[in-house]
Amino acid sequence: MVISTDSTGPGASVPGSAKPVVLIIGAGVSGLLLAQHLKREGISYRIFERDADLATRGAGWGLTLHWSLTALQSLLPSGLAERVCDESSVDRWADRRGELSRFPFFDLDSGELKTQTPGAVKSARVRVTRQRLRKLLAEGIEIEWGKTLREFHTSDNGTVSVSFEDGTSCIGTLLVACDGGQSRVRRALFPDQTNLMLQLPVRTMGVKMLLTAEQIEPIRKLDLFFLQGASPTNDSFMYISDTEHIRIVPITRHGAQAGAAAAVADLAITPSRGGNFLDVPGNQADSDPDVFSCQLHCSWPYPGSGAPTDVPATNKDRCELLRAFAKTWSEPFRSLVLNNVYADTEIKRLDVLDWAPPIGLHTNGQVVLMGDAFHLMSMYRGEGANHAIVDVLDFATHVVPLLALNRDDFSSKTGSQAHTHQSQGSDFRQALRQALDAYEGAVVSRARPGVLASRRACLDAHAFSRLFGEAATGVSPLLSKREMMLQFDDESTELIK
Structure with a gap:
């Protein structure tokens, strides 16, 4: 599979070349948000996604949106902007009641609350599901599905051509790569910088559980949205988050001990969902949920010496390892795992990678990066999606005003009417x-410190003494305030106890 840039590549002009056409690779959060904004501004675009549809990858992990919320709403068209936080929230009912999220941090051994953030309502911080957010951002956007990028070429006449594995191709004015942390476009543009992609020295597993209100109540008493903690004994780290609250229509009622799994087994089909078994918020917007979809993430240090513990190859062994960690934790974290995770529970390995864009990094020609393709970061500060959203805002600030002009308008505005068509195109390029x-x-000045701070947060999450012990030096990025612009340049990758 070849992806390349070639200044002598295909030279066909864009149809109606006076009008810019933006080609977006990837229908994730940044790609869809960019498409929404371009559509609102009347700029032609096409958006391509390798998956077959929005449901291909499942619900995905939850996201925390905070300092990007104002940017998100400013970029969307009227109507959608007002809906996005409410309809993508993991707990619309709690949000509507004005419940505060505090994101507490616990000593997993003792259960002691170590710290928490100031309470925030959804207008300042909201926990959303990735799938529901993408579904909202995809409204009115014509996504071209099943398009796996094969190669791209930039040409001297100011066009970029893209071809896909299915044999199709297209030509545009600008290629925006929103193709994720393993971006093929980035690797083609910067083949000598692949070593900047780092796997951090931790190992992680994730599990999703369907729980009844009774089963999850001990956790929700601590926080309705998100909590985290670490163990001073084995330096394991854990976070728990709701990912979706589900309203069900049961054929029969099970006893409290039957649990969510039994309840879900006897759901009536809800006609409004076209035959789906689960009726999600939006159709039963004023009802409390019967079932809570909960995600738990567990990680531990993986030092470069000794005999570190890797993620087991089989699901059964992963389950045993997760249960072994849980046995060292206090209540209610211990019972959440021991009572709900069994040998047949799917447990996924999650690799923690990052890529910090070097200072002064620039692409060439008519290709640019956005989102994780530009600045992949670990999840330990919960800022990746926030940076991706503000990438779109920076693009809207610096690039969209120019794209909104066709070539003739640009020539008129810059006083170059007497130039030839070729020179006008050169001026525009x-x-x-x-x-x-x-x-x-x-983006680099904002996101590079964000990547490095998230890296440090990841390392500190697995060294309890650096958080609260004698080795602690100031407030770790794991626990410090989430901010758009940071001053942070620590590039170290070593676990320090």
């Missing part, structure tokens, strides 16, 4: 490249 440079400079 130069102005576009300057705008892209400004965008990239803004």
Whole structure:
């Protein structure tokens, strides 16, 4: 599979070439948000996604949106902007009641509350499901599904051509790569910087559980949205989050001891869902949920010496390892795992990778990166999606005003009417490249410290003494305030106890 840039590549012009066409690779959060904004501004675009549909990858993990919320709403069209936080929230009922999220941090051995954030309502911080957020952002967007990128070429006439594994191709003015942390476009643009992709020295597993209100109540008493903790004994780290609350229509009622699994087994089909078994918030918006979909993430240090514990190869062994960690934890964390995770419970391995864009990084020609493709970061500060959203805002600030002008409008505005069509195109390409440079400079200055702070947060999460013991030096990025602009340049990757 080849992806390349080639200044002498296909030279066909864009149909109606006076009007820019943006090609977006990837229908994740940043790609869909960019498409929404371009559509609102009247700029032509096409968006391509390798998956077959929005449901291909399942619900995904939850996201915390905080300092990007204002940007998110400012980029969306009227109507959608007002709906996005409410309809993508993991707990619309709690949000509507004005419940505060505090994100407490616990000593897993003793159960002691070590710290928590100031309480925040959904207008300041909201926990959302990735799937529901993407579904909202996809409204009115014509996504071209099943499009796996094969290669791209940039040409001297100011076009970029893209071809896909299914044999189709297209031409546009600008390629925006929103193709994720393993971005093929990034690897093609910067083949000499693949070593900057780091696997951090921790190992992680994730599990999702369907729980009744009774089963999850001990956890929800601690926080309705999200909690985390670490063990001073074995330096394991854990977080728990609701990912979806499900309203069900049972054929028969089971006893409290039957649990969520039995209840879900006897659901009536809800006609409004077209035959689906689960009726999610939006159809039963004013009802409390019967079943809570909960995600638990467990990770532990993986030092470069000794005999570190890796993620087991089989699901059965992963279950045994997770239960072994849980046996060292206090209540209610211990029972949450021991009472709900069994040998047949699917437990996924999650690799923790990051890629910090170097200072001064710039692409060439008519190709640019966005989101995880530009700055992959670990989840330990919960800022990856926030940076991806503000990437779109920076693009809207620096690049969209130029794209909103067709070539003739640009020539008129810059006083170059007397130029030839070729020179007008050259002027536009130069102005576009300057705008892209400004965008990239803004993103690197903001997101590079974010990647490095998230890296440090990951390492500290697995060294309890650095958080609360004698080795602690100030407030760790794991626990410090989430901010858009940080001053952080620690590039170390070593676990320090």
